[in-house]
Amino acid sequence: MAIFQYAFMRHAMEAGLLVSIACGIIGSYVVVKKMAFMAGGVAHISFGGIGLGYFLGFNPLLTAMAFTTASAIGIGFSTKKSRLSEDTLVGVFWASGMALGALFIALTPGYPPDLFSYLFGDILAVSPTDLILMLVIDVVIVLAVSLLYKELLAVAFDEEFAQVRGVPAGALYLLLLALIAFTVIALIRAVGIILVIALLTIPAAMARQYVRSLKGMMVLSTVFGALFIFAGLFLSYVINLNYGVRLSSGATIVLLGALSFFITGAIKNSRRRSGAISRPGTP
Amino acid sequence: MNTEVVRLEDVWVYYDNNPALEGVNLSIEDGDFLGIIGPNGGGKSTLLKVILGLIRPVRGKVSVFGLPPEKGRTRIGYVPQSALFDRNFPISVFEVVLMGRLGRLFHGFSKEDKAEAEVALNKVEMSDFKDRGIDELSGGELQRVLVARALATRPGLLLLDEPTSNVDLPTQRSFYELLGELKKEAAIVLVSHDISAVSVYVDKIACLNRQLFYHGSKEISPEIIDMTYGCPVDLIAHGASHRVLKEHR
Numbered sequence: 001m002a003i004f005q006y007a008f009m010r011h012a013m014e015a016g017l018l019v020s021i022a023c024g025i026i027g028s029y030v031v032v033k034k035m036a037f038m039a040g041g042v043a044h045i046s047f048g049g050i051g052l053g054y055f056l057g058f059n060p061l062l063t064a065m066a067f068t069t070a071s072a073i074g075i076g077f078s079t080k081k082s083r084l085s086e087d088t089l090v091g092v093f094w095a096s097g098m099a100l101g102a103l104f105i106a107l108t109p110g111y112p113p114d115l116f117s118y119l120f121g122d123i124l125a126v127s128p129t130d131l132i133l134m135l136v137i138d139v140v141i142v143l144a145v146s147l148l149y150k151e152l153l154a155v156a157f158d159e160e161f162a163q164v165r166g167v168p169a170g171a172l173y174l175l176l177l178a179l180i181a182f183t184v185i186a187l188i189r190a191v192g193i194i195l196v197i198a199l200l201t202i203p204a205a206m207a208r209q210y211v212r213s214l215k216g217m218m219v220l221s222t223v224f225g226a227l228f229i230f231a232g233l234f235l236s237y238v239i240n241l242n243y244g245v246r247l248s249s250g251a252t253i254v255l256l257g258a259l260s261f262f263i264t265g266a267i268k269n270s271r272r273r274s275g276a277i278s279r280p281g282t283p
Numbered sequence: 284m285n286t287e288v289v290r291l292e293d294v295w296v297y298y299d300n301n302p303a304l305e306g307v308n309l310s311i312e313d314g315d316f317l318g319i320i321g322p323n324g325g326g327k328s329t330l331l332k333v334i335l336g337l338i339r340p341v342r343g344k345v346s347v348f349g350l351p352p353e354k355g356r357t358r359i360g361y362v363p364q365s366a367l368f369d370r371n372f373p374i375s376v377f378e379v380v381l382m383g384r385l386g387r388l389f390h391g392f393s394k395e396d397k398a399e400a401e402v403a404l405n406k407v408e409m410s411d412f413k414d415r416g417i418d419e420l421s422g423g424e425l426q427r428v429l430v431a432r433a434l435a436t437r438p439g440l441l442l443l444d445e446p447t448s449n450v451d452l453p454t455q456r457s458f459y460e461l462l463g464e465l466k467k468e469a470a471i472v473l474v475s476h477d478i479s480a481v482s483v484y485v486d487k488i489a490c491l492n493r494q495l496f497y498h499g500s501k502e503i504s505p506e507i508i509d510m511t512y513g514c515p516v517d518l519i520a521h522g523a524s525h526r527v528l529k530e531h532r
Contacts, residue, residue: 032372147389154382157372161363164335164356165385165436212416214373 008124009237012249015126016229018134019190019199022141024222026183027204028214029176033156036201038075041090042177043184043196045071045097050118050193051104060118061133065185071097072177080170121192121250123233130189137186141179145218148172153214190229191250199225202257209268228257286313287349288440288470289334294343296329303329304340307495311440316466318485319474325492327474331444334472335361348439357386360433360469362443365426365450370418376428377413380404383435403434407461423454430461434468441465443473459484 030039049067053060075093079086105112117125145152154162155172163169180200187196207220232253239247289311296304303326311317321327332338333345336352347355360383380403384396404410407427417425426446433441441462447455462471463484474491475481481488489497 032369034369150381150385150392151388153374153378154385157374157379158363158368158382160335160337161361161382161432162385163337164359164361165382166357167385167388208371208373212373212418213375213378217373 008126011126011128011131012123012233013230014131015123015134015190016233017226018131018138019186020203020222020225020229021138022134022183022186023199023225024203024207024220025141025145025218026179027200027221027225028207028217029152029156030180030200031204031208032214032217033176035180036197037087038090038177039180039184039200040197041075041094041097042068042072042180043187043193043200044094046181046184046188047101047118047193048097048099048104049101050188051101051108054108054113055104059129060113061130061185061188064188065133065182067097068184069178069181072181073174076174076177117192118188119192119194120248121188121190121195121253123190123229123249123253126189134186134189137182140182144175144179148175149215152176156214191253192248195250195254198254198257199228202254202261203228206261206264209264224257224260228253228260232256287311288313288315288347289472290344290346291333292344294333294340294345296326296333296338296340302493304333304495305493307343307491309489309495309497311470311472313439313470314466315470315472316462316484316486317470317472317489318481318487319472319489319491319495320478320481321474321476321491323476325476327476327491328444330491330495331361331442331474334442335359357436358439360430360436360438360441362426362429362433362441362446364445364448365422365429366445366448368417368425370420370425372417374417375413376404376409376415376417376420379417379428380431380435383432399437400431400435403431404428406434406465407431421454422449423451423458426450426458427461430465434465438469441469441471443471445475445477446473447475447477 030036046064046068048071049064050060052058052067053063056063071093075086075089078084078089082089105115151162151167151172154165154167155169155176159169159173183200184193184196187199191199203221203224204217206224207217211217211220232255233249235256236247236249236252239245239252287310289309291307291309294304294307295302307330309330319327319330329338333340334347334352334356336345336347336356345352348358349355377400380400381392381396383403384392384399401410401413404413407430409424409427409431412420412424412428417428420428430441430443443462446462447458450458462473465471466486473481473485489495
């Protein structure tokens with residue numbers, strides 16, 4: 001097909017593949033450990049780092065990576081050390097991150113940058129440098145998760161028991177927060193800060209309906225993520241070409257994902273109600 | 284003389300300024316089967332967490348197998364409340380039991396670990412459920428799986444938190460029979476707010492309502508009545524909770 005001849009399209013496809021690995025693996029933890037609010041917070045905090053990048057004249061994604069990782073670990077640390085609930089701290093960090101971003105950008109001389117592409121993503125603008133960053137993030141995530149799979153599973157399932165068994169549960173939780181921050185950075189180009197949370201929840205939650213292990217969830221949600229990204233990319237391109245409507249690819253990806261989520265959920269639900277799925281062992 | 288498994292001396296724990304444990308003394312010996320009963324909010328979970336080294340007391344001394352709890356706790360098989368688990372978590376029975384073999388970072392589970400997990404599942408008669416997801420288990424079955432996970436650690440002490448909440452009576456009975464078998468392998472301590480279930484099966488009873496009243500042994504009926512007058516206890520009957528006993532002076 002003609003569209004694959006364009007370099008920007010190839011880069012977008014490669015980016016889609018790379019980010020779906022990160023979101024498939026880390027999204028599975030976000031879903032089973034019920035960390036969607038935390039992940040949403042971490043995503044929005046990154047805006048502060050983007051603004052910082054513009055202000056300092058650095059690559060905004062790199063400053064965002066440092067800023068977001070530090071903030072995510074900061075939330076985790078403050079939760080352990082203070083009496084405040086994690087929920088509250090996420091709320092405070094979330095808004096402060098966004099506000100700092102606005103402040104930095106206001107302080108930056110010259111024309112304001114194209115914030116829309118950071119907020120809602122622009123996967124067609126992915127550069128070779130972005131691809132390398134995504135690849136590095138994938139490698140870090142795959143390495144960390146394969147080396148510490150059984151410990152991370154134990155911490156997600158039953159943190160206290162893991163701790164009693166001598167697993168450094170606190171440190172692993174901070175590691176998980178850092179990996180969420182990395183994933184957010186990888187996803188910003190594809191779907192944008194505001195929509196990141198969709199790719200960290202929808203593919204994994206859908207995958208949970210079809211598999212029964214965390215590993216299976218990671219693999220299947222990677223596949224779902226890639227499908228949504230490819231389909232959304234293609235659909236927004238075709239709509240733009242034929243109807244002249246410039247639909248953001250990020251929004252198209254998310255809407256396709258949400259639609260699949262509700263449809264598959266409804267099908268599963270109606271089957272369960274009609275008794276087609278039996279659950280042995282449950283009275 | 285039996286060896287001492289857990290020793291608490293004058294242990295105090297506060298949440299903010301509210302005392303949760305006041306001067307608790309406790310000695311658990313090898314071979315003990317101790318039930319700790321007390322009302323909700325009486326500090327039962329706090330006491331378990333102190334023994335597990337998850338909460339550090341502001342005052343007092345805790346030793347577990349002669350070590351500080353953070354070190355000695357690896358010899359404790361901890362069985363948390365089954366009702367608190369997310370049943371939708373994507374994990375199989377065998378994966379849960381294998382968690383009892385955790386300990387070496389950056390290594391997979393060895394053949395011995397897997398064999399140990401199989402033995403533990405066999406002991407609680409749940410081998411047939413090995414590959415099931417935990418969403419396919421009843422409350423009583425999950426409880427047995429959590430016991431298997433604790434047994435897989437090869438514990439010197441089994442510590443159970445409210446083991447029979449959310450479990451029907453016949454299941455409770457067979458569960459306590461299982462514990463009766465297991466007490467040959469390890470000392471057992473369980474906490475519960477349900478005195479009726481506990482008192483029949485355990486060998487010793489202590490009552491906890493911030494302070495611990497340890498009576499050393501469990502004598503039949505009149506003694507139990509006498510003792511329970513000593514501390515306030517919620518007696519659960521027919522699903523309703525009544526405070527039937529006097530406050531401790």
